[in-house]
Amino acid sequence: MLITHVSDCYAPRTGGIESQVGDLAARQVAAGHEVHVLTATLGEAGERGGVVDVENGVHVHRLGARLPFELPVNPVGPRLIRDAFRRLRPDVVHVHAGVLSPFAFDGARIALDLRLPTTITWHCMLDGVVAPLRAVVSRSRWHEMPAALNAVSHEAATRVRQVFGAEVSVLPNGIDLTEWGPAARVAAGDGPLRLVATMRLVPRKRGVPLVELVGAAARRLAPGGVRLSIIGSGPAQGRVAAAVSDGNLEDVVDLRGRLTRPQVRAAYTDADVFLATAELEAFGIAALEARTAGLLVVARRGTGMAEFVEDGVDGFLVADDDAMADVIVRLATDRALLDQMVAHNRSHPPAFGWADVLGAADGEYARARVLMRNA
Template structure:
């Protein structure tokens, strides 16, 4: 097939959707498909629409200068319509965040052209669900024949509510390179060594880094003999508040936050850690948690987050109902050696179903559904 991948955000921006859409493009290409990406993300210094090649993928940047580099371009639809009409595409695959004006335009233009269209949501709607329902575009796309999907069952529930229960919402999980994130040999853990908990996140409110500090502080209170340590990988606007809260809790003894790291550095930190924790509740999927799980780490997360898509309680991690439950789970794993070892062994020996070859097959099935729905 010839596939148009359409997303507000794309490389060189770094984030969940940006990296996932580019990795999907590369893996679809490996599977024999022709892929072209469309985005409103600008390259530094770009002043007009440009075409570039990234890792063999043609990328149309339909971008204009915006404050803070925001990927917004209300002038894009005419150019997009011309490119999609002339491109000979078999299917358009639109990737949605909570607010995604360029992707919304892409879905509208593709459907107006009678181009088979798949739309995947990568975020939870949360407080935006009411306004989105009022505007009604999700229901309109469903009625127009778009094949709707979301990256997890948690995210799909909201999309189904907005589209109407008569319209199927498939689950298209994010993909992972299981070779790249394969477990590495772990150093032997001696008696009396601290229990190392790690998390990777952008330091922002939705990811809940401040609450994470309180959770680990409580787990340390419950299991003082385990000497639980926390390392948070990433950077963001809440850094000053995170540092201040850690100081209030005496975190100089047990908390470190080295900032943003490369993928190789993250893998090394996971190799030296014992447990991964993902405290965000409004997490549609949780790619960082999946990466940690693939390297072998047991994962602690809220039951209502998208992490529950690939973590089974007491098999390869612990799913909890609230912050108190996460503190309890950390304390339990820190003190129950056999349980922790069993979870690590499971994650080391059993590949996640979200490997890229498997995800590509799911995506291909969704493209066929989009084509069938416009016949």
């Protein structure tokens, strides 16, 4: 099967959509498919305007333009997308969408115009925009488009269903359970509760509130009772560093910057708890990686992380930042509970291996073919 993915963002940009589209495409190549990715993201050396890279067997079409702030858009993107579809004649088009994904939505519109079987995966939460999007959809041809709609979690799918009033499946993110499986754990002993958070440092990930709530928990514990490592970089890095300084938390919070995947896995061997403070997280691939590595996960209730975190079993789902600080204090003072939950996670891997995800994707592709045939 010739599969064409369409995504505004792709490597070398870092983030959940970028990593998932790249991993899914590579896994599909390994399964014997021919896979192409159309993206508005420039290459490592600025490749653009139709340059095709081959990465892990995936043909990556760089259709972006050099614009300020490295925005993944291109004024002539629709023409380039249409030309690519006509050359490739894919068996299925898999569009990856966020709240603002002009390149991806152009790809969906053009694929449907060309009567190509199309599936659209939402990697975002549509909180706050459901009503206006529903109004737009109800007054346009998007209301009856013959595309297979899905989202990366049940929480995200609920919002998409409210917008389109159509069937919306769940196509979760995937993970290599062997690669991210538990390694030999460095025991904490009588040392601090070891917290870690891996994220792109942008405001929506809420790095500053993370520092503040950990500081609040630290003040309720004996000196040296808790330690937080923040892994990641991004435009909010300066504000996060300022929050550490303003809170006199240099001995509590360690800003480690961007790490490679092997370095992240290594960092998890001497961590106990993964913190996820984002309120609009459609799935949370970084949290899934930590959960697979055996860490206890503390995340916000009402997010996609409920797909793999059962409250009180794999970790805790909390209502707000104060509740997250309460959980930190509880785990720091009840090491028996901590060890019990970590032991559970290390012996019970989550059910998001790539075999399951590839099967779910194939199901969506079959649904897309039926919808187009019946349109």
